[in-house]
Amino acid sequence: MxxxxxxxxxxxxxxxxxxxxxxxxxxxxxxxxxxxxxxxxxxxxxxxxxxxxxxxxxxxxxxxxxxxxxxxxxxxxxxxxxxxxxxxxxxxxxxxxxxxxxxxxxxxxxxxxxxxxxxxxxxxxxxxxxxxxxxxxxxxxxxxxxxxxxxxxxxxxxxxxxxxxxxxxxxxxxxxxxxxxxxxxxxxxxxxxxxxxxxxxxxxxxxxxxxxxxxxxxxxxxxxxxxLFVADFMGSPAMNLIPVEIDGSWVRLTRDGDDPLVLDFDQLPASVGNMSGKQVIMGIRPEAITDSQGGAATRASSHRTVTAKCRIDVVEPAGADIFAITALGGKEVVTRLHQDWVGQAGQNHDLVFNLDKVVFFDAQSGERLR
Incomplete structure (x- = not known):
């Protein structure tokens, strides 16, 4: 009791x-x-x-x-x-x-x-x-x-x-x-x-x-x-909430002036896979999008990862970490990079996406898709 x-x-x-x-x-x-x-x-x-x-x-x-x-x-x-x-x-x-x-x-x-x-x-x-x-x-x-x-x-x-x-x-x-x-x-x-x-x-x-x-x-x-409310309210910086398109096990994120970023999940939960053609929000924490050095530990832990080149628009050093902002799905996306990362805003850089840390939400109801 x-x-x-x-x-x-x-x-x-x-x-x-x-x-x-x-x-x-x-x-x-x-x-x-x-x-x-x-x-x-x-x-x-x-x-x-x-x-x-x-x-x-x-x-x-x-x-x-x-x-x-x-x-x-x-x-x-x-x-x-x-x-x-x-x-x-x-x-x-x-x-x-x-x-x-x-x-x-x-x-x-x-x-x-x-x-x-x-x-x-x-x-x-x-x-x-x-x-x-x-x-x-x-x-x-x-x-x-x-x-x-x-x-x-x-x-x-x-x-x-x-x-x-x-x-x-x-x-x-x-x-x-x-x-x-x-x-x-x-x-x-x-x-x-x-x-x-x-x-x-x-x-x-x-x-x-x-x-x-x-x-x-x-x-x-x-x-x-x-x-979506809990995802956005809890965490600093907040969870990235990105509109995406679902196609089988593929998740597409649009990018201005560039080809869409395609993340291959191999297998998505049925509730997500059934959302092809409907509005879906992908949630991913900033620390789950990192640079190749920060992503080494993620890969060593046998997590599913995808590496993709993304344009870095803003770089914000924060002592122990560097926060960098890119644009995906029409949203500003915050990434958390290793403190020794060397790069410049306005250029493309490799980012490692930890797919095991991704969650999905119904865009209409805001509820989690499991």
Missing amino acids: AFLEIDNVCKSFGPVDVLKNISLDVEEGGFLVLVGPSGCGKSTLLNTIAGLEGLTTGEIRIDGDVIDDLPPAERNIAMVFQSYALYPNMNVGQNIAFGLEMRGMPKAERDAKVQEVAKTLQIEALLERRPGQLSGGQRQRVAMGRALVRNPKLFLFDEPLSNLDAKLRVDMRTEIKRMHQTFGTTIVYVTHDQIEAMTLGTKIAVLKGGIVQQYGTPAEIYNNPSN
């Missing part, structure tokens, strides 16, 4: 359906990330778990117990907000201990727990400071410490890093990951940042319009997107 069970949850505000039959489950110690664009319903779902919003229909269970009718204070849940929500008139130690004090815990026991959490989060030197004297990252650590010290059944994070600068977001992602590994806590985490979702979650639920588009591990979401 799952530790957190969200069973056919619906939430409406008047005539507007914000959550539509959402069913998810999280194992104990799991890290579920709810990700999607603004307005997709992810924060509303988090608020229903916390008890800040009631359900229209459905049921939520924690450790087998239905919590729908429990007030927030009785759900044994800790929530970390985007705004930190620290008391400005209290120092860090008092902020962390406040919830324990309200529950009547003796002072000596409170102080010991505060010291333990502060040591884990490396904020021992900050215990006497007030929130106004802290940086954004330090305030977020304090907010996490206040949640951790209560030892709740479930932690909820509502876009906790969105107020931080880029480098600090990366640092805090590491801290949250370390906290999860150290304490074995069960976490539900809301973000619109798909990089946070991929790096933090043991499971990811991608939402759009109040509907779960796909639920799975980060690898499943990334490598096997269930529809």
Whole structure:
């Protein structure tokens, strides 16, 4: 039995359906990330778990117990907000201990727990400071410490890093990951940042319009997107989505001023092969289109590959990689090349296509063809 069970949850505000039959489950110690664009319903779902919003229909269970009718204070849940929500008139130690004090815990026991959490989060030197004297990252650590010290059944994070600068977001992602590994806590985490979702979650639920588009591990979401929305939303750079023509086992990609690029798959799934003459979208990640040096490992792994000359329109060095843009099927296609690749924009270069990494979608419905 799952530790957190969200069973056919619906939430409406008047005539507007914000959550539509959402069913998810999280194992104990799991890290579920709810990700999607603004307005997709992810924060509303988090608020229903916390008890800040009631359900229209459905049921939520924690450790087998239905919590729908429990007030927030009785759900044994800790929530970390985007705004930190620290008391400005209290120092860090008092902020962390406040919830324990309200529950009547003796002072000596409170102080010991505060010291333990502060040591884990490396904020021992900050215990006497007030929130106004802290940086954004330090305030977020304090907010996490206040949640951790209560030892709740479930932690909820509502876009906790969105107020931080880029480098600090990366640092805090590491801290949250370390906290999860150290304490074995069960976490539900809301973000619109798909990089946070991929790096933090043991499971990811991608939402759009109040509907779960796909639920799975980060690898499943990334490598096997269930529809065009998930394919385009998850990944940076995003998956290349290219209109193609199907002819038996051949896939044709048009090129301006040149012959079409033909990829021979030997055998395509029946659902794809049956799409001859219909609109099909081919999805391929940038790292699955690389140069001959980067493609050597791909070929050595016995993957199906095709090498073709393509005109490189733009070259974008990015340190460990080089991103190059070519045009296929009337779309700009991003490729990921080896850092030592030498080439120039405006010239033709060999590119290696890893056919084992290609997925196909119905252009009309947007659904994956399997």
